Amino acid sequence: MKNAGSAAAAFAIAMLALLPLWAPRYIISLAAEVFIFGIAALSLNVLLGYTGLVSMGHAAFFATGGYAAGLIAKSVSTSFWLTLPMGILAAGVLALVVVLFALRTAAVTFLMITLAVGQMLYALAIRWRPVTGGSDGLIGIPRPTGFGIEMDGTRMYWVALALFVAVLWLLRRILAAPFGRTLVGIRENEGRLQALGCNVRAYKLASFVLAGAVAGIAGVLFAHFNGFVSPSEVHWQRSGQLLIMIIIGGVDSLIGPLLGAFVVVAIQDLVSSYTMRWMTIMGLLFVGFVLVARGGLVGLWHAFVRGVAVRVRPRSEVT
Amino acid sequence: MTSAPTAAVLAAPAVEVRDLRMGFGALVVLADINLAVEAGERRALIGPNGAGKTTLFRIISGELRPTSGSVRLLGQDVTRLQPHMRARMGLGRTFQRNNLFTRLSVWENARLAVQVREGVGAQPFRPADAYATVTAKAASLLDQVGLGARRGNPVAELSYGEQRQLELALALATAPRLLLLDEPTAGMSPAETSRMVALLAGLDRSITLVIIEHDMDVVQAVADNITVMHLGQILADGPAAAVRADPRVQAVYLGDGAGEGAGNGAGGGAQSGAEG
Numbered sequence: 001m002k003n004a005g006s007a008a009a010a011f012a013i014a015m016l017a018l019l020p021l022w023a024p025r026y027i028i029s030l031a032a033e034v035f036i037f038g039i040a041a042l043s044l045n046v047l048l049g050y051t052g053l054v055s056m057g058h059a060a061f062f063a064t065g066g067y068a069a070g071l072i073a074k075s076v077s078t079s080f081w082l083t084l085p086m087g088i089l090a091a092g093v094l095a096l097v098v099v100l101f102a103l104r105t106a107a108v109t110f111l112m113i114t115l116a117v118g119q120m121l122y123a124l125a126i127r128w129r130p131v132t133g134g135s136d137g138l139i140g141i142p143r144p145t146g147f148g149i150e151m152d153g154t155r156m157y158w159v160a161l162a163l164f165v166a167v168l169w170l171l172r173r174i175l176a177a178p179f180g181r182t183l184v185g186i187r188e189n190e191g192r193l194q195a196l197g198c199n200v201r202a203y204k205l206a207s208f209v210l211a212g213a214v215a216g217i218a219g220v221l222f223a224h225f226n227g228f229v230s231p232s233e234v235h236w237q238r239s240g241q242l243l244i245m246i247i248i249g250g251v252d253s254l255i256g257p258l259l260g261a262f263v264v265v266a267i268q269d270l271v272s273s274y275t276m277r278w279m280t281i282m283g284l285l286f287v288g289f290v291l292v293a294r295g296g297l298v299g300l301w302h303a304f305v306r307g308v309a310v311r312v313r314p315r316s317e318v319t
Numbered sequence: 320m321t322s323a324p325t326a327a328v329l330a331a332p333a334v335e336v337r338d339l340r341m342g343f344g345a346l347v348v349l350a351d352i353n354l355a356v357e358a359g360e361r362r363a364l365i366g367p368n369g370a371g372k373t374t375l376f377r378i379i380s381g382e383l384r385p386t387s388g389s390v391r392l393l394g395q396d397v398t399r400l401q402p403h404m405r406a407r408m409g410l411g412r413t414f415q416r417n418n419l420f421t422r423l424s425v426w427e428n429a430r431l432a433v434q435v436r437e438g439v440g441a442q443p444f445r446p447a448d449a450y451a452t453v454t455a456k457a458a459s460l461l462d463q464v465g466l467g468a469r470r471g472n473p474v475a476e477l478s479y480g481e482q483r484q485l486e487l488a489l490a491l492a493t494a495p496r497l498l499l500l501d502e503p504t505a506g507m508s509p510a511e512t513s514r515m516v517a518l519l520a521g522l523d524r525s526i527t528l529v530i531i532e533h534d535m536d537v538v539q540a541v542a543d544n545i546t547v548m549h550l551g552q553i554l555a556d557g558p559a560a561a562v563r564a565d566p567r568v569q570a571v572y573l574g575d576g577a578g579e580g581a582g583n584g585a586g587g588g589a590q591s592g593a594e595g
Binding site: 174177178179181182184189193197199 | 380382401402403404406407412414418419420421422423427430431432434435436439440441442443444445446447450453489492493
């Protein structure tokens with residue numbers, strides 16, 4: 001069973017890695033974007049799906065990774081071995097500062113504080129023109145280099161895929177380990193966990209910093225891939241979009257956020273070529289999922305598999 | 320002052336509260352509570368609903384901070400200590416209403432509790448079931464409370480009584496030296512109650528028990544000493560037999576036989592149970 005799962009995963013990764021051999025260029029770039037936002041949504045799901053914390057400011061960490069990587073690539077070095085760790089570090093440190101404030105409050109205010117901090121950073125990104133480029137954003141960010149080669153469009157796609165797989169693998173391990181089970185315990189009943197001797201606050205802090213740092217990875221990729229970062233990456237709408245990805249994909253899983261990222265990126269691309277109202281379509285879809293499919297796409301899939309199993313079993317018992 | 324006549328004063332009391340007072344605005348829930356439970360003792364805390372028993376538990380475990388007064392745990396002042404730190408010192412408790420990880424399996428509940436105690440809760444790489452000491456302890460705890468066969472079930476599928484048993488398993492997982500049990504048999508069938516009583520009576524004397532209980536048969540079977548609370552104050556305490564014979568106690572609590580609900584707390588005044 002486990003081997004079958006690993007084999008399927010390996011097959012899927014191989015197929016995705018071979019995509020650039022036959023797919024048109026714009027499909028590749030769309031797919032890279034799916035992986036980048038997939039990483040960001042995955043990181044947010046550590047908070048939303050596992051720890052049970054709702055953050056409305058997650059885009060701030062994504063954008064911080066992007067700005068850090070962009071600034072370094074433009075003025076210090078384009079080496080991916082520098083921009084990636086620094087982007088992760090910057091996002092992680094910011095997450096630590098934010099969470100130290102936010103955890104002083106109860107759940108609802110936690111959401112409000114993450115929202116407020118995110119919007120403060122949005123204002124900062126616009127005002128601090130000499131560093132951030134103001135409302136134009138940071139433009140002309142070069143492609144990263146590594147192993148002595150520049151990572152052009154297709155290579156960038158592979159980097160995004162590789163990092164997505166690495167992040168997925170890492171988070172799977174962490175969440176199946178005692179640390180992840182403790183986070184789930186916090187989601188389910190934090191008061192009880194505390195009565196058992198668990199320092200709940202420290203775990204929330206750790207999960208927030210983990211989520212922020214991983215969002216930084218996505219931000220670094222975004223900056224290099226698009227060649228720019230702008231204040232709209234910090235805006236709460238971006239945070240909301242990440243939440244929508246998770247909810248459409250499925251909160252209770254790690255693959256759900258990727259599916260959600262795929263749906264959102266695809267719809268945005270598809271619909272915006274016909275109408276400016278793609279946000280409306282997105283909103284309707286979101287409301288639809290919240291009303292009839294709380295488990296998201298992954299939940300629908302499980303329900304479908306169960307349905308098939310129920311229909312198949314009686315027949316196999318007869319024969 | 321209170322003391323437990325049966326226990327020799329060898330060590331510090333397992334728990335001691337001094338001049339404890341708890342008010343919410345104008346409402347005084349606890350007034351001048353002084354109480355000491357010796358190590359190894361089995362103490363029952365009884366009294367009509369609204370007497371302040373659960374509030375006292377919540378203050379001892381750190382969920383509530385008292386308006387004034389102090390709490391000492393195993394000889395150490397813990398009045399300002401966080402709940403999880405008190406738990407680590409050896410304070411375990413169960414809750415009046417089942418307070419479990421309802422959407423998780425019985426096994427996950429036990430494993431979570433044990434992994435906190437074993438200090439592996441922060442391990443990020445190996446799967447949670449790969450820690451042999453944790454899984455062994457979780458399994459033996461579930462066996463001890465009689466849930467060994469139910470480990471794969473979600474908590475939501477357990478009967479109420481089974482959930483009570485799991486409550487106890489979680490509390491025991493912390494390897495407590497002081498166990499606060501808030502109505503452990505409430506809502507249980509007679510068979511489940513007698514199993515719970517046997518379980519409590521069989522607990523090692525290294526664990527001090529304080530038990531809030533309305534069922535006087537359970538109190539009789541488990542407790543050495545009884546403390547009676549009424550309207551936020553301690554009315555009487557001492558050896559079980561003496562307390563039961565105390566006329567004041569009979570007036571407010573035991574006298575009319577029904578016990579439970581006799582003086583339904585809030586407004587009642589001193590005569591709340593006297594009509595019986």
